[in-house]
Amino acid sequence: MAVPRLTSMTRRPAAPREVALGARLRYLAPPMMELEPASEGNPRALASTREILTGEILRVPAVRAEGLTKVFQDARGAPLHAADNISFECYPGEVFGLLGPNGAGKSTTLRMLSTVLRPTAGSAVVAGHGLEEDPLGVRRSIGYLSSSTGLYGRLTARETLDYFGSLHGLSGVGLRARIAELLLLFAMEEFADVRCEKLSTGTRQKVSIARALIHDPPVLILDEPTLGLDILVASVMIRCIEDCRARGKCIILSTHIMSEVEKLCDRVAIIHRGKLRAVGTLAELRERTGKQYMDDIFLAFVEA
Ligand SMILES: Nc1ncnc2c1ncn2[C@@H]1O[C@H](COP(=O)(O)OP(=O)(O)O)[C@@H](O)[C@H]1O
Numbered sequence: 214m215a216v217p218r219l220t221s222m223t224r225r226p227a228a229p230r231e232v233a234l235g236a237r238l239r240y241l242a243p244p245m246m247e248l249e250p251a252s253e254g255n256p257r258a259l260a261s262t263r264e265i266l267t268g269e270i271l272r273v274p275a276v277r278a279e280g281l282t283k284v285f286q287d288a289r290g291a292p293l294h295a296a297d298n299i300s301f302e303c304y305p306g307e308v309f310g311l312l313g314p315n316g317a318g319k320s321t322t323l324r325m326l327s328t329v330l331r332p333t334a335g336s337a338v339v340a341g342h343g344l345e346e347d348p349l350g351v352r353r354s355i356g357y358l359s360s361s362t363g364l365y366g367r368l369t370a371r372e373t374l375d376y377f378g379s380l381h382g383l384s385g386v387g388l389r390a391r392i393a394e395l396l397l398l399f400a401m402e403e404f405a406d407v408r409c410e411k412l413s414t415g416t417r418q419k420v421s422i423a424r425a426l427i428h429d430p431p432v433l434i435l436d437e438p439t440l441g442l443d444i445l446v447a448s449v450m451i452r453c454i455e456d457c458r459a460r461g462k463c464i465i466l467s468t469h470i471m472s473e474v475e476k477l478c479d480r481v482a483i484i485h486r487g488k489l490r491a492v493g494t495l496a497e498l499r500e501r502t503g504k505q506y507m508d509d510i511f512l513a514f515v516e517a
Protein backbone atom coordinates (compact mmCIF):
# COMPACT_ATOMS: atom_id res chain seq x y z
CA MET A 214 0.00 0.00 0.00
CA ALA A 215 1.36 3.41 -0.96
CA VAL A 216 2.40 5.59 1.94
CA PRO A 217 0.42 8.83 1.90
CA ARG A 218 2.58 11.86 1.32
CA LEU A 219 2.74 13.90 4.47
CA THR A 220 4.50 16.94 3.19
CA SER A 221 1.98 19.74 3.16
CA MET A 222 -1.07 19.06 5.24
CA THR A 223 -2.89 22.31 5.67
CA ARG A 224 -4.62 22.47 9.01
CA ARG A 225 -7.56 24.76 8.81
CA PRO A 226 -11.15 24.36 9.87
CA ALA A 227 -13.34 22.53 7.43
CA ALA A 228 -16.75 20.98 7.60
CA PRO A 229 -16.86 17.24 8.29
CA ARG A 230 -17.45 15.17 5.20
CA GLU A 231 -17.82 11.58 4.36
CA VAL A 232 -14.90 9.76 2.83
CA ALA A 233 -15.24 6.28 1.38
CA LEU A 234 -13.33 3.84 3.55
CA GLY A 235 -12.35 0.98 1.29
CA ALA A 236 -14.77 -1.90 1.70
CA ARG A 237 -16.07 -0.59 5.03
CA LEU A 238 -19.02 1.69 5.32
CA ARG A 239 -18.03 5.30 5.53
CA TYR A 240 -15.84 7.36 7.76
CA LEU A 241 -16.68 10.84 8.85
CA ALA A 242 -13.40 12.62 8.31
CA PRO A 243 -12.40 14.76 11.28
CA PRO A 244 -13.12 18.39 10.63
CA MET A 245 -9.63 19.53 11.57
CA MET A 246 -7.87 18.76 8.34
CA GLU A 247 -8.43 19.98 4.85
CA LEU A 248 -7.04 17.57 2.29
CA GLU A 249 -5.83 19.12 -0.91
CA PRO A 250 -5.71 16.67 -3.80
CA ALA A 251 -2.32 16.52 -5.50
CA SER A 252 -2.23 17.99 -8.99
CA GLU A 253 0.41 19.32 -11.36
CA GLY A 254 -0.04 22.76 -9.94
CA ASN A 255 0.03 21.46 -6.39
CA PRO A 256 2.49 18.55 -6.38
CA ARG A 257 3.32 18.77 -2.67
CA ALA A 258 -0.28 18.28 -1.51
CA LEU A 259 -0.96 15.69 1.16
CA ALA A 260 -3.24 13.34 -0.68
CA SER A 261 -3.83 12.38 -4.26
CA THR A 262 -7.40 12.04 -5.43
CA ARG A 263 -6.84 8.28 -5.66
CA GLU A 264 -5.66 8.14 -2.06
CA ILE A 265 -8.76 9.98 -0.92
CA LEU A 266 -11.11 7.87 -3.01
CA THR A 267 -9.61 4.56 -1.92
CA GLY A 268 -9.41 5.56 1.69
CA GLU A 269 -5.65 5.05 1.74
CA ILE A 270 -5.21 8.50 3.18
CA LEU A 271 -6.82 7.18 6.33
CA ARG A 272 -3.71 5.09 6.85
CA VAL A 273 -2.47 7.88 9.07
CA PRO A 274 -2.30 6.18 12.48
CA ALA A 275 -4.74 7.28 15.15
CA VAL A 276 -2.36 5.91 17.78
CA ARG A 277 1.38 5.44 17.52
CA ALA A 278 3.27 4.00 20.49
CA GLU A 279 7.04 4.16 20.35
CA GLY A 280 9.11 2.21 22.81
CA LEU A 281 6.64 2.53 25.69
CA THR A 282 8.32 1.19 28.80
CA LYS A 283 7.22 1.04 32.43
CA VAL A 284 9.51 -0.20 35.14
CA PHE A 285 8.00 -0.94 38.56
CA GLN A 286 9.67 -2.43 41.58
CA ASP A 287 8.72 -5.95 42.55
CA ALA A 288 8.08 -7.04 46.16
CA ARG A 289 11.83 -7.36 46.80
CA GLY A 290 12.62 -3.96 45.32
CA ALA A 291 14.07 -5.36 42.09
CA PRO A 292 13.12 -3.63 38.80
CA LEU A 293 10.15 -5.19 37.05
CA HIS A 294 9.67 -4.33 33.38
CA ALA A 295 5.86 -4.43 33.22
CA ALA A 296 5.99 -3.02 29.67
CA ASP A 297 9.25 -3.18 27.79
CA ASN A 298 9.82 -1.17 24.63
CA ILE A 299 6.28 -1.53 23.23
CA SER A 300 5.79 -0.04 19.76
CA PHE A 301 2.77 -0.28 17.48
CA GLU A 302 0.43 1.75 15.34
CA CYS A 303 -3.34 1.55 15.01
CA TYR A 304 -5.60 3.18 12.51
CA PRO A 305 -9.08 4.68 12.21
CA GLY A 306 -11.67 2.00 11.50
CA GLU A 307 -9.56 -0.72 13.10
CA VAL A 308 -9.91 -2.96 16.13
CA PHE A 309 -6.44 -3.64 17.46
CA GLY A 310 -6.15 -6.37 20.09
CA LEU A 311 -3.52 -6.62 22.81
CA LEU A 312 -3.50 -10.31 23.65
CA GLY A 313 -1.66 -11.74 26.61
CA PRO A 314 -2.11 -13.73 29.82
CA ASN A 315 -2.55 -12.15 33.27
CA GLY A 316 0.49 -10.08 34.17
CA ALA A 317 1.65 -9.70 30.55
CA GLY A 318 1.61 -5.90 30.69
CA LYS A 319 -1.63 -5.14 28.84
CA SER A 320 -3.17 -2.84 31.46
CA THR A 321 0.14 -1.09 32.05
CA THR A 322 0.43 -0.34 28.32
CA LEU A 323 -3.16 0.92 28.10
CA ARG A 324 -2.77 3.00 31.25
CA MET A 325 0.27 4.72 29.75
CA LEU A 326 -1.65 5.42 26.51
CA SER A 327 -4.50 6.88 28.57
CA THR A 328 -2.15 9.22 30.52
CA VAL A 329 -3.00 7.47 33.80
CA LEU A 330 0.58 6.22 34.15
CA ARG A 331 3.69 8.09 33.13
CA PRO A 332 6.03 5.96 31.01
CA THR A 333 9.53 5.30 32.33
CA ALA A 334 10.65 5.65 28.71
CA GLY A 335 9.15 5.91 25.26
CA SER A 336 6.38 8.05 23.85
CA ALA A 337 3.06 7.91 22.08
CA VAL A 338 0.87 10.10 19.92
CA VAL A 339 -2.89 9.69 20.25
CA ALA A 340 -5.15 11.41 17.71
CA GLY A 341 -2.35 13.87 17.01
CA HIS A 342 -1.60 14.65 20.69
CA GLY A 343 1.66 13.66 22.37
CA LEU A 344 1.38 11.96 25.78
CA GLU A 345 4.02 14.23 27.28
CA GLU A 346 3.30 17.40 25.33
CA ASP A 347 -0.48 17.43 25.44
CA PRO A 348 -1.98 14.97 27.93
CA LEU A 349 -5.25 16.94 28.05
CA GLY A 350 -5.58 16.65 24.28
CA VAL A 351 -5.06 12.89 24.64
CA ARG A 352 -7.72 12.64 27.34
CA ARG A 353 -10.23 14.55 25.24
CA SER A 354 -9.61 12.22 22.29
CA ILE A 355 -10.04 8.91 24.06
CA GLY A 356 -12.73 6.89 25.71
CA TYR A 357 -10.96 4.78 28.32
CA LEU A 358 -12.51 1.79 30.00
CA SER A 359 -10.05 0.75 32.66
CA SER A 360 -9.94 -2.66 34.25
CA SER A 361 -11.03 -1.09 37.52
CA THR A 362 -13.41 1.65 36.35
CA GLY A 363 -15.56 2.41 39.36
CA LEU A 364 -18.97 4.00 39.17
CA TYR A 365 -20.46 6.26 41.80
CA GLY A 366 -22.94 3.91 43.47
CA ARG A 367 -25.34 6.67 44.45
CA LEU A 368 -25.69 8.05 40.92
CA THR A 369 -28.09 6.50 38.42
CA ALA A 370 -26.92 5.50 34.93
CA ARG A 371 -28.48 8.66 33.48
CA GLU A 372 -26.89 10.87 36.14
CA THR A 373 -23.51 9.20 35.55
CA LEU A 374 -23.67 9.93 31.82
CA ASP A 375 -24.89 13.45 32.49
CA TYR A 376 -22.02 14.07 34.91
CA PHE A 377 -19.27 12.73 32.63
CA GLY A 378 -20.84 14.40 29.58
CA SER A 379 -20.70 17.76 31.32
CA LEU A 380 -17.07 17.13 32.32
CA HIS A 381 -16.43 16.83 28.58
CA GLY A 382 -18.17 20.15 27.92
CA LEU A 383 -21.49 18.74 26.67
CA SER A 384 -24.74 20.32 27.83
CA GLY A 385 -28.39 20.94 27.09
CA VAL A 386 -30.23 19.22 24.28
CA GLY A 387 -27.03 17.83 22.74
CA LEU A 388 -26.11 16.03 25.96
CA ARG A 389 -29.64 14.75 26.55
CA ALA A 390 -29.81 13.40 23.01
CA ARG A 391 -26.44 11.68 23.36
CA ILE A 392 -27.51 10.06 26.64
CA ALA A 393 -30.77 8.86 25.06
CA GLU A 394 -28.80 7.42 22.13
CA LEU A 395 -26.43 5.49 24.42
CA LEU A 396 -29.23 4.22 26.66
CA LEU A 397 -30.96 2.90 23.54
CA LEU A 398 -27.76 1.42 22.09
CA PHE A 399 -27.15 -0.57 25.26
CA ALA A 400 -30.82 -1.37 25.85
CA MET A 401 -30.51 0.28 29.26
CA GLU A 402 -33.56 2.51 29.25
CA GLU A 403 -35.40 0.54 31.90
CA PHE A 404 -32.38 0.81 34.24
CA ALA A 405 -31.60 4.44 33.39
CA ASP A 406 -32.93 5.79 36.66
CA VAL A 407 -31.72 3.05 39.00
CA ARG A 408 -28.71 3.79 41.20
CA CYS A 409 -25.56 2.10 39.92
CA GLU A 410 -25.06 0.28 43.24
CA LYS A 411 -28.28 -1.63 42.55
CA LEU A 412 -27.33 -2.71 39.00
CA SER A 413 -26.01 -6.12 37.93
CA THR A 414 -22.35 -6.51 36.91
CA GLY A 415 -23.32 -6.58 33.23
CA THR A 416 -25.46 -3.46 33.39
CA ARG A 417 -22.77 -1.65 35.37
CA GLN A 418 -20.29 -2.54 32.63
CA LYS A 419 -22.71 -1.14 30.06
CA VAL A 420 -22.86 2.12 32.04
CA SER A 421 -19.05 2.16 32.20
CA ILE A 422 -18.64 1.78 28.46
CA ALA A 423 -21.43 4.27 27.72
CA ARG A 424 -19.55 6.67 30.00
CA ALA A 425 -16.38 6.12 27.94
CA LEU A 426 -18.31 6.86 24.72
CA ILE A 427 -20.26 9.89 25.92
CA HIS A 428 -18.11 12.49 24.10
CA ASP A 429 -17.89 10.38 20.92
CA PRO A 430 -14.07 10.20 20.95
CA PRO A 431 -12.09 9.05 17.88
CA VAL A 432 -10.04 6.54 19.92
CA LEU A 433 -11.34 3.91 22.35
CA ILE A 434 -9.02 2.21 24.81
CA LEU A 435 -10.82 -0.74 26.38
CA ASP A 436 -9.12 -2.87 29.00
CA GLU A 437 -10.73 -6.33 28.95
CA PRO A 438 -14.20 -4.95 28.12
CA THR A 439 -15.94 -8.33 28.34
CA LEU A 440 -14.23 -9.61 31.49
CA GLY A 441 -16.73 -11.27 33.81
CA LEU A 442 -19.73 -10.63 31.55
CA ASP A 443 -22.32 -13.23 30.65
CA ILE A 444 -22.64 -14.12 26.99
CA LEU A 445 -25.62 -11.82 26.38
CA VAL A 446 -23.95 -8.69 27.74
CA ALA A 447 -20.62 -9.68 26.15
CA SER A 448 -22.34 -9.87 22.76
CA VAL A 449 -23.82 -6.37 23.26
CA MET A 450 -20.28 -5.13 23.97
CA ILE A 451 -18.94 -6.82 20.88
CA ARG A 452 -21.70 -5.33 18.72
CA CYS A 453 -20.97 -1.91 20.16
CA ILE A 454 -17.26 -2.28 19.32
CA GLU A 455 -18.13 -3.36 15.77
CA ASP A 456 -20.44 -0.39 15.42
CA CYS A 457 -17.68 1.97 16.60
CA ARG A 458 -15.31 0.44 14.06
CA ALA A 459 -17.84 0.95 11.26
CA ARG A 460 -18.01 4.61 12.27
CA GLY A 461 -14.26 4.99 11.81
CA LYS A 462 -13.12 4.80 15.44
CA CYS A 463 -9.76 3.37 16.33
CA ILE A 464 -10.30 0.77 19.05
CA ILE A 465 -7.53 -0.75 21.12
CA LEU A 466 -8.68 -3.50 23.40
CA SER A 467 -6.91 -5.93 25.64
CA THR A 468 -8.04 -9.47 26.21
CA HIS A 469 -6.81 -12.87 27.18
CA ILE A 470 -9.69 -14.54 25.33
CA MET A 471 -8.41 -16.04 22.10
CA SER A 472 -11.86 -16.41 20.50
CA GLU A 473 -12.57 -12.73 21.04
CA VAL A 474 -9.50 -11.88 18.99
CA GLU A 475 -10.61 -14.20 16.20
CA LYS A 476 -14.08 -12.68 16.18
CA LEU A 477 -13.29 -9.03 16.56
CA CYS A 478 -9.73 -7.91 15.90
CA ASP A 479 -8.40 -6.67 12.58
CA ARG A 480 -4.86 -6.91 13.93
CA VAL A 481 -3.43 -8.30 17.10
CA ALA A 482 -0.33 -7.71 19.17
CA ILE A 483 0.82 -10.65 21.27
CA ILE A 484 2.30 -9.48 24.54
CA HIS A 485 4.09 -11.66 27.06
CA ARG A 486 6.17 -10.69 30.11
CA GLY A 487 6.08 -7.03 29.06
CA LYS A 488 7.37 -7.60 25.54
CA LEU A 489 5.60 -7.55 22.19
CA ARG A 490 6.22 -10.91 20.59
CA ALA A 491 4.32 -10.34 17.32
CA VAL A 492 1.98 -7.90 15.59
CA GLY A 493 -0.15 -8.66 12.55
CA THR A 494 -3.47 -9.68 11.09
CA LEU A 495 -4.71 -13.11 12.01
CA ALA A 496 -3.91 -14.25 8.47
CA GLU A 497 -0.33 -12.97 8.78
CA LEU A 498 0.17 -14.64 12.15
CA ARG A 499 -1.26 -17.90 10.78
CA GLU A 500 1.15 -17.73 7.90
CA ARG A 501 4.13 -17.00 10.15
CA THR A 502 3.41 -19.87 12.53
CA GLY A 503 1.72 -22.40 10.26
CA LYS A 504 -1.00 -22.69 12.94
CA GLN A 505 -4.71 -22.24 12.43
CA TYR A 506 -6.14 -21.37 15.85
CA MET A 507 -5.36 -18.33 17.94
CA ASP A 508 -4.35 -20.32 21.03
CA ASP A 509 -1.79 -22.33 19.01
CA ILE A 510 -0.54 -19.13 17.35
CA PHE A 511 -0.17 -17.54 20.77
CA LEU A 512 1.79 -20.49 22.15
CA ALA A 513 4.03 -20.56 19.08
CA PHE A 514 5.09 -16.98 19.78
CA VAL A 515 5.47 -17.12 23.54
CA GLU A 516 7.29 -20.43 23.61
CA ALA A 517 9.64 -19.44 20.78
N1 LIG B 1 1.48 -0.34 40.31
C1 LIG B 1 2.25 -1.44 40.19
N2 LIG B 1 3.31 -1.64 40.99
C2 LIG B 1 4.11 -2.75 40.87
N3 LIG B 1 3.92 -3.70 39.93
C3 LIG B 1 2.86 -3.56 39.11
C4 LIG B 1 1.97 -2.43 39.18
N4 LIG B 1 1.02 -2.55 38.21
C5 LIG B 1 1.30 -3.69 37.56
N5 LIG B 1 2.38 -4.30 38.09
C6 LIG B 1 3.00 -5.55 37.62
O1 LIG B 1 3.27 -5.38 36.24
C7 LIG B 1 3.05 -6.59 35.53
C8 LIG B 1 2.07 -6.33 34.42
O2 LIG B 1 0.81 -6.04 34.98
P1 LIG B 1 -0.47 -5.64 34.10
O3 LIG B 1 -0.07 -4.59 33.14
O4 LIG B 1 -1.56 -5.34 35.05
O5 LIG B 1 -0.74 -7.01 33.32
P2 LIG B 1 -2.05 -7.50 32.53
O6 LIG B 1 -2.98 -6.35 32.41
O7 LIG B 1 -1.54 -8.00 31.22
O8 LIG B 1 -2.63 -8.60 33.35
C9 LIG B 1 2.55 -7.60 36.56
O9 LIG B 1 3.67 -8.37 36.97
C10 LIG B 1 2.04 -6.73 37.68
O10 LIG B 1 2.14 -7.41 38.91
Ligand SMILES: [Mg+2]
Pocket residue numbers: 319320321360436
Ligand atom coordinates in the same frame (compact mmCIF):
# COMPACT_ATOMS: atom_id res chain seq x y z
MG1 LIG C 1 -4.96 -6.16 33.07
